[in-house]
């Protein structure tokens with residue numbers, strides 16, 4: 727069956743002398759692998775558009791019995807030239823892809839999550855400041871769509887207000903415990919402004935995400951919290967390797 731769908735390239739690997747195998751997250755068919763024959767030759771129409779984070783319209787032969795499908799055509803569907811030229815934005819985008827790759831299994835269709843990813847990449851491209859905010863907003867949405875959403879409105883243990891410092895993140899319960907309920911052996915304390923940041927970036931309106939100003943170290947702390955929560959809950963997940971590269975571009 728020949729199908730056409732929007733896709734975001736997650737990873738590419740060389741195959742043979744001239745081809746590439748690309749892992750893509752598609753809007754209609756979830757995550758799958760495509761072979762782009764001849765994609766590494768200079769004459770190929772694919773040569774400049776099949777890179778990680780590229781947004782494409784892909785046409786391919788979908789064969790239910792196969793793990794790798796044949797890409798017959800691809801064109802660029804959105805251009806994010808401000809991400810490509812900026813190391814911090816590039817690494818921020820790579821963490822989005824890494825987290826998505828961890829959370830989504832092969833051939834699980836998830837159009838809502840696809841739209842969240844594209845929205846986050848579009849916002850990241852346009853962002854004049856606070857690029858990591860787009861990653862935090864994407865991780866919040868990814869966790870929700872993957873079934874590990876955070877509870878941010880009340881203490882996960884007593885249901886009371888989250889107003890006393892320090893708050894403790896309790897990953898097993900998917901949210902924060904108040905100062906009265908924290909267990910003595912927990913170490914992952916968060917300041918109330920981290921909770922406020924999560925509440926702000928949980929809003930489904932990308933135009934407000936960049937208005938939140940966070941110190942780089944604080945935004946990384948929140949990213950670590952969310953990534954750790956994801957890896958704790960997704961079976962077989964490993965630590966997101968892209969995070970250390972993001973750290974080096976954010977704090978040097």
Ligand SMILES: [Zn+2]
Pocket residue numbers: 881882883884885886903904905906907
């Ligand atoms: Zn409590």
